Amino acid sequence: MIQLTQETKSGWCVVGVSGRADSEAADELEGALRAALELHAKVAANLAALEYISSAGLRAVIQAARAAQAKNAEFAVCSLSAAVQRVFDMSGMHHIMRIHGELPC
Amino acid sequence: MWHNQAILTETEFVLQGRLGELERLTAETAKFCREHSLGDEMEFDLNLVLEELFTNSVRHGGCAGMENAVLVRLQLLDHAVLVEFADRGTPFDPLTAPVPNIEATLEERGVGGLGVHLVRQIMRDLEYRRADGWNRLTMQRPC
DSSP states (O other), X not given: OEEEEEEEETTEEEEEEEEXXXXXXXXXXXXXXXXXXXXXXXXXXXXXXXXXXXXXXXXHHHHHHHHHHHTTOEXXXXXXXXXHHHHHHHTTGGGTSOEESSOOO | OGXXXXXXXXXXXXXXXXXXXHHHHHHHHHHHHHHTTOOHHHHHHHHHHHHHHHHHHHHTSSOTTOTXXXXXXXXXXXXXXXXXXXXXXXXXXXXXXXXXXXXXXXXXXXXXXXXXXXXXXXOEEEEEEEETTEEEEEEEEEO
């Protein structure tokens, strides 16, 4: 189960992601990030309450980063838990995108 | 009556060939880890490895819609958890699958192979064999 929220703060659209980003939830995650990118020039994914991520969830984040790049939008991935950070590290996500310790806003 | 007090160090479960089974996979893994006081990191890793293998079997390995498609066995050894993942799908050796370039940039990065890459990062002593119509992968996650 994944829970997604959205709020606007100091010019950023913050998508809050909590729960589990697994194969079943990946499409929902990608959809929410893409929808935010459609409407906003600056989107931050707040992963502070994300407990679990698999390659399917990583793929959703990668696809969102691609969508951001295509439309020249800013996309920030923020506040990873230690467990999620480990999966990002093993996957070399830092070669693809900037990972932020805290929200940019 | 001593035999009744033997500690069960092994668990086994069967999964149907549909992604909805992920929930049960997660629950079974959590139960095994709880029963053996294995900690959050072990639970996370076992869950991740099993999800990656199961999702591959269902999405790309011909297990979609198959009854009793996958058999998972978890066994606690002295210094590791032994995992056996078996499926009745098409023959596939994940150990010979192409390795993704994880240093690639966003433009160059392919989307395939990341799941198997994670399995190989986390697990040790991986062995694959095909026997009696089953793909059988055994591996260990050190404690």
